Amino acid sequence: GESVGLHLPTLSVQEGDNSIINCAYSNSASDYFIWYKQESGKGPQFIIDIRSNMDKRQGQRVTVLLNKTVKHLSLQIAATQPGDSAVYFCAETRYNQGGKLIFGQGTELSVKP
Amino acid sequence: EAEVAQSPRYKITEKSQAVAFWCDPISGHATLYWYRQILGQGPELLVQFQDESVVDDSQLPKDRFSAERLKGVDSTLKIQPAELGDSAMYLCASSLALDRGLYEQYFGPGTRLTVT
Structure with a gap:
């Protein structure tokens, strides 16, 4: 069946280190991917997106990599800060689904000062 | 910065009671979504509106759940x-x-929502 999932449920890093959060998807027809950050008690917040015609996209301190061959997505956070502590979700959608997002389970990132 | 507003933030109700949630999307946004998120999991879509019309309610338990967006704004x-x-x-x-x-x-x- 179709699914979007994360390899690691929890990730603990030292402040200043780089973080890598991984995500696997099962449907090669997926053509748009989004990373969301969700802090405790809040709704998901858009971080960065990538379309299937790209393999890398960079934002401010974040980079998303897409490997369509192995259906893998990753989020890299440079110089991780305590404020980055949150649960991170990847989500997929397809143009023929009218924007319907399918979310993975989430990875909790904990940043140690 | 424009935000999506929801109320109430917290609701405790007893089972078999009725409960309602309100959402006001960002002004000018035509598409509105309701998701349910169980603790520790990602959100799951319940219903999607395009203006006042439902475009996807395939995951909405229609025997007990209902959603409306009468004027195509709040829901x-x-x-x-x-x-x-x-x-x-x-x-x-x-x-x-x-x-x-x-x-x-x-x-x-x-x-x-907490149902007791």
Whole structure:
């Protein structure tokens, strides 16, 4: 069946280190991917997106990599800060689904000062 | 900065009672979504509106859940009767224009429902 999932449920890093959060998807027809950050008690917040015609996209301190061959997505956070502590979700959608997002389970990132 | 508004933020209700949640999307956003998020999991879509029309309610338990967006702006999600398994976070999101490929969804703070 179709699914979007994360390899690691929890990730603990030292402040200043780089973080890598991984995500696997099962449907090669997926053509748009989004990373969301969700802090405790809040709704998901858009971080960065990538379309299937790209393999890398960079934002401010974040980079998303897409490997369509192995259906893998990753989020890299440079110089991780305590404020980055949150649960991170990847989500997929397809143009023929009218924007319907399918979310993975989430990875909790904990940043140690 | 414009935000999606939701109320109430927290709701405690007894099973078999009725409960309603309200969402006001970002002004001008034609598409509105209701999601349910169980603790520790990603959000799951319940219903999607394009203006006042439902475009996807395939995951909405229609025997007890209903949603409306009468004037194509704000929306209400209702549960009647509530069951213990409905305890979750209910999230509302909106996006600007799917027909222009603008898929970014902006989420509200959610309503945390506890059914006792």
